[in-house]
Amino acid sequence: MNPTITKGINIAISKLFEKDHHLLSHDLNERTIAHKLAVYLQEEFQEYNVDCEYNRNVDEANKQKRIYVLESECKRLKKDFIKDIVDDDTEYMGLSTFPDIVIHRRGKNTDNYLVIEIKKSTNRLDRRFDFKKLECYTDKERYNNLEYDWGLFIEFETGMEKIKKTELIWFKEGKRIL
Template sequence: MQTELNKVIAAVGDFYAHEGFLFEKDIGERAITHRFAVHLERQFQGWSIDCNYDRLGERTLHLPHGTIISTDDHLGKSIYPDVVVHQREIPNNLLAIEIRKASNHTPLEHDQHKLKALTDPHVWFAYWIGVLLVLDQRGVTMSEVYVSGLVDEQQSRWFATRLEDVGLGRAR
């Protein structure tokens, strides 16, 4: 797992090295997410990297009814992960990433619940790892790692410490 998380950290580093303009001009989260995906793609050779991808094979991603996150819309707010690392044809879901600007005032819980659901092994399309990244102009202000439908505290601390060690974040 740390191999994959190190690739995410490398992508964060590349992103900040080349995309400062996005924060200087206060560009929206979707543009930031896309540009991050471009840098992530360089780290995951042989994998597909997609933004707002809502499929597993031919099936549309829907959470069970009664869950806190609405899934019956196509507004790009529910079960559309910001960025995924997967193999479309197999299908094989490796990594789901939710990205937020630190200035985003919508409840953080939405992204947290989405990552819990996306990594829940009882859901038919589960991703192996989920990562939450909260970004500002200087780096990652908050991060969490999700495994098996829960925040993995040990991996989250390791990830935050690694981000801090390379000058990209603050440890939790």
């Protein structure tokens, strides 16, 4: 694990807990929490742009940020992907995506540093889809060309006065780091 990135993430999360505890304890919208976290991340990663729900990809013809997943996995995830690519009789499905937070340099895919998906503990939606997105964002395979160096899933404990924990799950090169 890269100590610079973990230090910056931990400082930003600490600032969120200290300055915006209300957002977590009152279980506000994930977008609201993501925005405030992005503000603190920008302070820690000043040499990059930090954006919420950034949906552009300079390498796609339509400029949309898309992930590509095997058709069989799409059915398992029960998400509405669209048929997009057939390669050697293997079907890949495409989906436009809006990552919660990205740390990158705008306008190119060569400096996509970190992509973050967040979830609140009170959100009962399946985390597997967030994990699949992070695998695709960090995957260097043929069709997933976003090439983020790192992916991070953050689950914030919400809806309680005393917030006790935050779960961090890291991804690199299309795989979860254990």
